Amino acid sequence: MVAPAKLKVAILGTGNIGTDLLLKVLRSPVLECRLFAGRNLSSPGMTKASLLNVPVTAKGLAGIVELQEEIELVFDATSAESHVKHAAVFEKMQVVAVDLTPSNLGRMCVPAVNLEECLGLKNVNMISCGGQASIPLACAIADANPHVEYIETVSSIASRSAGPATRINLDEYLFTTETGLRRFAGCGRTKAILNLNPAQPCIHMQTTVLAKVTNPDLSATRLAVKAMAAKIAGYVPGYQLLVEPMVEHGRLVVTVRVDGLGDYLPRYAGNLDIINCAALAFAEAYARKKDC
Numbered sequence: 001m002v003a004p005a006k007l008k009v010a011i012l013g014t015g016n017i018g019t020d021l022l023l024k025v026l027r028s029p030v031l032e033c034r035l036f037a038g039r040n041l042s043s044p045g046m047t048k049a050s051l052l053n054v055p056v057t058a059k060g061l062a063g064i065v066e067l068q069e070e071i072e073l074v075f076d077a078t079s080a081e082s083h084v085k086h087a088a089v090f091e092k093m094q095v096v097a098v099d100l101t102p103s104n105l106g107r108m109c110v111p112a113v114n115l116e117e118c119l120g121l122k123n124v125n126m127i128s129c130g131g132q133a134s135i136p137l138a139c140a141i142a143d144a145n146p147h148v149e150y151i152e153t154v155s156s157i158a159s160r161s162a163g164p165a166t167r168i169n170l171d172e173y174l175f176t177t178e179t180g181l182r183r184f185a186g187c188g189r190t191k192a193i194l195n196l197n198p199a200q201p202c203i204h205m206q207t208t209v210l211a212k213v214t215n216p217d218l219s220a221t222r223l224a225v226k227a228m229a230a231k232i233a234g235y236v237p238g239y240q241l242l243v244e245p246m247v248e249h250g251r252l253v254v255t256v257r258v259d260g261l262g263d264y265l266p267r268y269a270g271n272l273d274i275i276n277c278a279a280l281a282f283a284e285a286y287a288r289k290k291d292c
Contacts (some may be wrong), residue, residue, distance in 0.1 A: 010075070021077060021100075034070050074090055080102050091123070097124070109185075129272065132274045138181050139258065141254075153208065154195065155205065159198040173194060205257050
């Protein structure tokens with residue numbers, strides 16, 4: 001029996017996120033990277049890709065357009081501002097765009113929550129690392145407690161894991177994460193906080209979700225959160241409950257830690273790993289559905 005052809009993908013953006021994603025794509029049984037596109041052939045990411053015999057280009061988006069007949073899906077690992085410009089080109093190319101920036105374009109996708117409804121769409125947004133870590137927990141809390149008044153998420157990451165694109169997109173990160181929390185958890189008031197911690201040795205990503213709930217059902221919340229965490233760990237192996245749901249000062253509180261896989265980035269960079277794992281989960285599900 002002949003194995004089905006792999007889905008042909010391109011990665012736009014050759015920084016830390018794009019390079020780590022490349023290594024994950026190369027390991028995938030259903031994806032094939034046809035192009036790694038950036039602007040500097042001598043950058044560490046481009047050098048790594050070349051050593052792995054992956055086709056590269058310094059033409060950026062133009063290089064992808066030139067090869068569009070061979071590409072079915074593009075991962076955009078640039079910046080929110082850039083994706084706003086890229087999205088129209090991807091639409092014209094009729095390729096699926098997986099947006100790893102907090103641009104808030106396209107349908108927000110959290111694989112543990114709404115993967116199936118996103119598989120027929122041409123532009124999906126992976127929200128943010130904090131969103132991928134916190135939104136499923138917020139959904140679990142909302143499922144177990146019908147009257148959630150307010151949700152706040154606080155993510156702490158190592159400063160060294162926050163590259164230039166992350167730093168210039170901080171406002172977009174906060175806005176898009178808060179929007180995602182409202183949309184998925186059905187809560188009218190939300191807040192997102194991101195702490196860049198310069199400590200040495202570098203801290204691993206931790207995300208805490210706090211929810212103001214009238215008469216919280218702690219038992220139901222613990223069951224829902226534990227089930228959700230297990231679901232996420234199915235595609236983000238380093239995702240783990242650090243503090244199980246508890247009531248503190250009238251709020252429900254739960255904390256998770258995310259360890260990276262250590263593909264291209266250090267294991268403490270779980271913030272970058274989780275968004276790449278989420279993007280990969282979508283792309284692989286799309287590839288399998290396309291072959292059905």
